[in-house]
Amino acid sequence: MNTGLKITAFAAALAATFGTAYGVGKGVGPVEEPQKAEHGDHAAATPRPSASADGHAGHDETAPAQAGTELPGGLQVSDGGYTLALQTPTPPAGRSTLRFSIQDAAGKKVTAFTTEHGKELHFIVASRDLTVFRHLHPVKAADGTWTVEADLPAAGGYKAFADFKPAAKGAKNLTLGVDLGVPGAYTPKPLPAAASTATVDGYQVRLRGTLDPGKAGELRLTVSKAGKPVTDLEPYLGAYGHLVALRQGDLAYLHVHPNEGGPGPDVSFTATAPSAGTYRLFLDFQHQGEVRTAAFTVKAGAPSTATAPAATPSETAEHDAGGHSHG
Ligand SMILES: [Cu+2]
Numbered sequence: 001m002n003t004g005l006k007i008t009a010f011a012a013a014l015a016a017t018f019g020t021a022y023g024v025g026k027g028v029g030p031v032e033e034p035q036k037a038e039h040g041d042h043a044a045a046t047p048r049p050s051a052s053a054d055g056h057a058g059h060d061e062t063a064p065a066q067a068g069t070e071l072p073g074g075l076q077v078s079d080g081g082y083t084l085a086l087q088t089p090t091p092p093a094g095r096s097t098l099r100f101s102i103q104d105a106a107g108k109k110v111t112a113f114t115t116e117h118g119k120e121l122h123f124i125v126a127s128r129d130l131t132v133f134r135h136l137h138p139v140k141a142a143d144g145t146w147t148v149e150a151d152l153p154a155a156g157g158y159k160a161f162a163d164f165k166p167a168a169k170g171a172k173n174l175t176l177g178v179d180l181g182v183p184g185a186y187t188p189k190p191l192p193a194a195a196s197t198a199t200v201d202g203y204q205v206r207l208r209g210t211l212d213p214g215k216a217g218e219l220r221l222t223v224s225k226a227g228k229p230v231t232d233l234e235p236y237l238g239a240y241g242h243l244v245a246l247r248q249g250d251l252a253y254l255h256v257h258p259n260e261g262g263p264g265p266d267v268s269f270t271a272t273a274p275s276a277g278t279y280r281l282f283l284d285f286q287h288q289g290e291v292r293t294a295a296f297t298v299k300a301g302a303p304s305t306a307t308a309p310a311a312t313p314s315e316t317a318e319h320d321a322g323g324h325s326h327g
Helices: 012-016 040-044
Strands: 082-086 094-103 121-127 133-136 145-152 156-164 174-182 197-200 203-209 217-225 242-247 253-256 266-271 277-287 290-300
Touching: 082 156, 082 174, 094 121, 094 156, 094 174, 121 145, 133 145, 133 242, 133 277, 133 290, 174 253, 197 290, 203 277, 203 290, 217 277, 242 266, 253 266
Parallel strands: none
Antiparallel strands: 082 094, 094 145, 121 133, 121 156, 156 174, 197 203, 203 217, 217 266, 242 253, 242 277, 277 290
16 A cells, blocks of 8 residues: 555545646646646645655555655655755754755756656755754756745754755656754754644634545635634645645645635634654745745544534634744
């Protein structure tokens, strides 16, 4: 069985209309060819309920086993002949410029990428303790060097993920991951307790649904502000919400776009966890011109946190998600 992170289309019919569901941006890309998708949204856009989105390009669960193991995304610095070459592996605390390139099997910098969700490359940086999360969009120089300013607030271990698709014929979507270390004394913070609500900048986001190992489940996030449902979310990179989940312990990476739906207050996703365990979910949403991130700790395969969409979610630790901002 595929142990990779999978996002499956919640309904094939809905997925088939994904490309037009949001009515924005050509960059979103309509339904992708049913390739070995690797990042969640691609699979979600793939009109097959069993589409794999395991971040391990080339290992579609519906395809014959190719290399034997199927990995969630982001666990490898090299895959499919491409390498994430980070030139700034030990940035200072605070704002600094990160620089990297994607190199092909010959060590040459890749300069041509396929635009996905409005960008040629999506760059996520998270602290190993999952208390810092940045979703960034680097700028590419003509020679294939990417640069981006990032604010890594404190010393410690971080991981950066590059999510891209080379333009080369036959190239697959890839999510490569690389370690960064911000020098200095480091005190890891405990992961916030599992919770069904998060607060960010005055917005409350409620999470309902389950993250089930090996099984597609719906995650429904509901955004409100000052007690009122937010019904005018704005498209951000072609969708009303972007969800990244990172697994505690190894930061396996999962990126998923929402199921079809309107501009709030609900944004629905379909996700499959690669395993039981604890995950940190980061929801990006845009409202009134600003992108914010709400974060949740979710236990996959744990009945205590399996909040059915119809039920009132258990609400334990109410307020966390502070400090998860966009750089
Ligand atoms: Cu992005």
